[in-house]
Amino acid sequence: MFDLYLSAVIFGLTISGILFLVSIGISIGFGLMRIINMEQMVYYTFGAYLTFALVAGTGSFLLGLICGTLVAAIAGFLVETQLLRRVYGKELMFTMVVTFSVFMIGIGLVQYIFGLASKPVGMPFRVIVSIMGAQVPLYRLMVFVISMSVYVLIWMFLNKTIFGKAIRAGIENPDQVQGLGINIRKIFTITFVVASGLAGFGGALNAPLVGVAPYMGFDMLLFAFITVILGGLGSIKGTLVSALIMGQVMSVGGTIYGPLAFVGPFMVMFVVILFRPTGLYGVKGRAFGFEE
Amino acid sequence: MNQLSRYVRGPLILVALLVIMRYLFPNKMTFFWEVSTFGIYIIANDILYGYMGMVSFGQPFYLGVGAYAAAIYLAHIGHNIFIAISFAILAGLVTGLILGPAYIRLRGDYYALINAATCAMGLFMVEKVLYSITNGDDGLWYRSSMQPTPLLNLKMPGDVFWFTMIILGLVMIFYTWLDRSTLGAAFRGMKASENKMKFLGYDTFKLRWLGYTMMCVLAALSGSLYAINYGFVNPSITEPARSAEVLVATLLGGPGSVYGPFFGTVAFIGIKDFVSAIMTRWELAVGILTIIVCFYFEGGVWGTIQKIGYKIKARATKTDRAVSGETAGSSKS
Numbered sequence: 001m002f003d004l005y006l007s008a009v010i011f012g013l014t015i016s017g018i019l020f021l022v023s024i025g026i027s028i029g030f031g032l033m034r035i036i037n038m039e040q041m042v043y044y045t046f047g048a049y050l051t052f053a054l055v056a057g058t059g060s061f062l063l064g065l066i067c068g069t070l071v072a073a074i075a076g077f078l079v080e081t082q083l084l085r086r087v088y089g090k091e092l093m094f095t096m097v098v099t100f101s102v103f104m105i106g107i108g109l110v111q112y113i114f115g116l117a118s119k120p121v122g123m124p125f126r127v128i129v130s131i132m133g134a135q136v137p138l139y140r141l142m143v144f145v146i147s148m149s150v151y152v153l154i155w156m157f158l159n160k161t162i163f164g165k166a167i168r169a170g171i172e173n174p175d176q177v178q179g180l181g182i183n184i185r186k187i188f189t190i191t192f193v194v195a196s197g198l199a200g201f202g203g204a205l206n207a208p209l210v211g212v213a214p215y216m217g218f219d220m221l222l223f224a225f226i227t228v229i230l231g232g233l234g235s236i237k238g239t240l241v242s243a244l245i246m247g248q249v250m251s252v253g254g255t256i257y258g259p260l261a262f263v264g265p266f267m268v269m270f271v272v273i274l275f276r277p278t279g280l281y282g283v284k285g286r287a288f289g290f291e292e
Numbered sequence: 293m294n295q296l297s298r299y300v301r302g303p304l305i306l307v308a309l310l311v312i313m314r315y316l317f318p319n320k321m322t323f324f325w326e327v328s329t330f331g332i333y334i335i336a337n338d339i340l341y342g343y344m345g346m347v348s349f350g351q352p353f354y355l356g357v358g359a360y361a362a363a364i365y366l367a368h369i370g371h372n373i374f375i376a377i378s379f380a381i382l383a384g385l386v387t388g389l390i391l392g393p394a395y396i397r398l399r400g401d402y403y404a405l406i407n408a409a410t411c412a413m414g415l416f417m418v419e420k421v422l423y424s425i426t427n428g429d430d431g432l433w434y435r436s437s438m439q440p441t442p443l444l445n446l447k448m449p450g451d452v453f454w455f456t457m458i459i460l461g462l463v464m465i466f467y468t469w470l471d472r473s474t475l476g477a478a479f480r481g482m483k484a485s486e487n488k489m490k491f492l493g494y495d496t497f498k499l500r501w502l503g504y505t506m507m508c509v510l511a512a513l514s515g516s517l518y519a520i521n522y523g524f525v526n527p528s529i530t531e532p533a534r535s536a537e538v539l540v541a542t543l544l545g546g547p548g549s550v551y552g553p554f555f556g557t558v559a560f561i562g563i564k565d566f567v568s569a570i571m572t573r574w575e576l577a578v579g580i581l582t583i584i585v586c587f588y589f590e591g592g593v594w595g596t597i598q599k600i601g602y603k604i605k606a607r608a609t610k611t612d613r614a615v616s617g618e619t620a621g622s623s624k625s
Contacts, residue, residue, distance in 0.1 A: 036401055086587065092401050093347045094586070097539060101582035104536060108576025116573070218533055222412060225405050263416045266409040273406050274394055 003133040005255065010131070012251030013244075014140040014209070017147030020243035021202030023224040024154070024236065025195030031171045031234025033088055033188055035095035039079065040199050040224070041217030042106030043072035047200030048207040048216060049110055052121045055207075061124035065204045072200020073193050075106075080192040085185070103217065111214045118213030143205050150198065151240055158236070167191055171234060219262075223250075226269040231279050238281030299472070303464030306554065307457050314453065323565065325453050327557050328460040329517045334545070334553040335467050336510035337538045342548030343476060344503050345483035346396075350407030351538040353414040354508050356530030357387050358515025360418060363432045363525040364425060371439040373446045377516045384512025388505030396500040411532045418527045431526025438523070452521045459517065463510065464554075471550045479503055480548070540582050546592025555593040 022044050029037035050071050051064035079102060087095050127138040158164035170177045170187055178184045210216065227246050231238030249268055254261025272279065314324045333355060340346045361383035362376040370376070395406060418426045426432060435447070444451045470476045478499055481489045489496050519525050528534075537560070545556020563581065567574040589596050 083583070093345060096347055096401065096404065097543060098583060098586050100536065100539070101579040101586070104575045104579030104582070106579075108573060108579055111573050112571070112576060215533060222408055222532070226409070229402070229405065259416060259420050263413060266412050266416075269409045270406070270413075273398060273402050273409075 003135075005252065006132060007134040007136055008251045008255040009248065010134065010136050010144075011140060012247035012249075013144040014247070015250055016243045016247030017144040018202050018206045018209075019223060019227050019246055020147050020240055021150060021205070022199045022220060023227045023231075023239050023243060025192075025199050026224055026228045027231070027234055027236065027239045028167075028171075028191055028195055030228070032167065032174070032191055033084075034092075035084065035087060036092055036099065038096055038099040038221065039102035039106065040196065041221045042079075042103055043076055043196040043199040044203035044206075044220055045106060045110055045212075045214070045217040046075055047072045047203030048121075048212045049114055049203075050200075051204040051207040052119060052212045053114075055122055059122075061122075061208070064207075065201070068204035068207075069197050069201045072203070073197035075200075076196025077189070077193045079196075080189055084192070088188070103221070107214050107217065114212075114214070116214060118211055118216075120211045121207040123208045139208065143209075146205065147202075150201075151236075154236060163187075163190075223265055226265045229269060229279055230272050232281035233279065235279075235281040238279060242280060299465055299468045302468055302550065303461050306464060306551070307461045310460075311457060321449070321453060323561065325449070325456055325521065327554075327561055328456045329514055329521070330541070330561060331554050331557040332460060332463050332517070333511055333514040334538065334541050334557050335463060336507045336514065337542050338545075338547055338553045339467075339470070339479070339503055339510070340507050341539070341542050342552065343470075343479035343483065344500065346500075347401075347404045347539065348407040349404045349535045349539075350409070350411030350414075350532065351511065352530045352532065352534045353407065353411040354384065354387065354511035355515040355518070356414055356418065356527075357383050357508070358512025359519040359525045359529050360426065360432075360515075361512065362516035362519040363434060366437055366519075367432045367434040368425065371437055373438055373441055373520055376520065377513070380512045380516030380519070381509055384509040385505065387512070388501075388508030391508075392501045392504045393497075396504050397497065408532055408535065411530060411535060415527055415530050415532065418530065426527075429527060431524050433524045435523030438520075446520055449521065452517075456517055456521075459513070463513075464550075467553075468550050475499075475502075483548075536578075540578050543582060543585055544592050546595035546598075549591070549594050549598070552592055552594040555597075559593050 022040065025040040025043075026037045029035055029040070047068035050068035051061070054064035054067055055061055083098070083102065087098055123137070123139060125139060128135050129138050129141070130136070156164075158168055166177060166182050166187055170182075170184055174184050177187075223246065227242050228239060230245065231240070231242035246265055246268070249264045250261050253264040310324050310328060314321055317324075333351070336354070337348070337351050340348060358380040361380040365376045365379045366373070391410070395403060398406060419428050438447050440447050444455050446452055446455060478489065478494055481492075481494070482496055482499060486496050489499075515529070518529065541556045541560035542553060543556070544559045545554065546552035560578075563577065564574050567577040571577070585592060591599065
């Protein structure tokens with residue numbers, strides 16, 4: 001019984017890692033650009049499908065991972081420079097509807113190219129390690145470790161480099177940053193490209209675990225939004241903590257009672273929205289920084 | 293009398309148009325039926341989206357409430373179709389009254405997302421938790437337990453069409469009244485600035501609750517019409533993935549106007565039919581279309597028609613004035 005729950009906890013850590021990677025874009029998108037990024041999951045879907053195509057074609061998972069991330073970043077660049085620039089500063093509803101249509105276009109493109117059926121993706125390696133009696137695939141552990149290192153990198157980027165400091169200042173007050181002579185539009189673009197690249201990276205990592213399907217982004221979109229809301233919009237640390245909680249809710253909850261894996265997050269979201277709408281690390285009425 | 297005809301004329305013309313079209317194209321009856329049923333659903337969404345400015349990503353839930361209420365009544369409790377529809381309306385009313393106070397105090401984006409969560413949980417309820425009542429994915433089949441009704445036999449699709457026309461007419465009259473009443477103006481005022489409405493002494497909480505409950509009832513009514521026409525209901529009616537349809541159709545028509553939802557429905561279902569004949573799925577076309585409408589036609593189909601109408605009218609009055617000015621000038625001299 002113990003090893004069952006231990007492996008559930010470790011599976012949950014993997015889910016947390018993926019959730020964290022795909023939620024950053026939504027969190028920063030709200031904090032920095034004040035838009036609701038419904039289309040972030042297009043990049044997730046693209047990353048996963050690219051991995052699927054390259055693993056099926058060449059057999060190399062690493063190539064799929066790199067190409068998936070790159071293509072997602074390029075797609076993010078195109079969407080940001082061509083479309084989202086016209087959206088900044090409009091009301092939130094408008095950004096939601098526009099980005100949601102981008103999401104639909106992405107789903108339509110994927111369906112057009114790859115068809116409607118869901119497909120499995122081969123595991124890159126099948127090593128299984130045993131931790132205190134629980135049999136865990138090494139790949140799942142690696143996903144968690146990789147996403148945690150991504151968090152550390154983001155933290156260092158935001159706190160140690162001048163560029164990251166500009167982003168943090170932009171989250172506090174974009175107008176003043178522009179007043180200091182920093183090109184805020186350029187910051188937006190670069191942040192957006194990095195975020196969409198990370199979403200693609202998350203999709204590529206997740207592809208061997210869940211397979212690919214055109215609507216794979218839809219459920220993930222809801223889960224990612226739940227993660228961001230639980231953590232507090234605009235806070236990276238909050239996103240990480242809530243991703244960790246979410247993973248356990250889905251994995252351990254699903255072990256106790258099967259359907260909880262899907263419904264558990266929504267129940268959490270219900271409670272959070274009704275009783276603490278600002279989330280764990282959010283502050284009401286204020287754009288919140290990454291630290292405290 | 294004049295007062296009444298102001299509210300009745302437009303909806304009657306619309307319904308008459310639909311009936312004429314139905315007899316002009318007899319093999320397209322399903323299309324016209326779906327337009328009117330989906331239209332009620334879109335009107336429900338437009339009360340929230342167009343008038344109050346609240347986006348929801350979980351509209352299929354409210355449709356599902358009505359459909360399942362009618363289906364459960366017909367499959368387990370009774371046989372009378374009219375009671376089933378009343379039952380669905382009651383279910384919508386209760387849903388609105390219970391969920392309303394918790395939901396409507398949320399800000400726009402949170403409101404949209406909690407609806408998405410509600411929709412996912414509703415799907416889960418009918419698929420898994422209430423399996424013994426709803427039969428899960430297999431759906432409920434109850435056509436054989438539906439009793440033929442006098443006057444309009446609602447077991448027959450042709451009569452369901454007429455019944456839907458009557459309902460659509462009534463809903464449209466209500467909606468026209470709403471658009472021109474103080475209530476509608478108060479809804480619009482809340483969209484523009486809620487604080488100012490509070491300052492003017494309106495209880496915005498109650499107004500929102502009222503609007504939300506109206507939305508629930510109308511969506512449930514539309515769901516019950518679906519349930520009766522098809523004779524079966526399965527969980528795909530409450531799928532969260534279908535929540536996009538509602539938003540797109542509302543946007544296409546032009547949110548916040550009387551005939552917007554209707555024209556949006558015609559455009560949306562027409563495009564869907566047209567595109568799915570060419571491609572297997574319609575997401576790509578609908579997505580591109582929505583973006584075009586968002587950026588270039590802010591008023592949607594109806595807004596564009598109106599704008600053209602105003603232009604023509606303005607030109608007409610200008611020439612009128614020119615002509616009358618000339619005559620006035622000539623009479624002086």
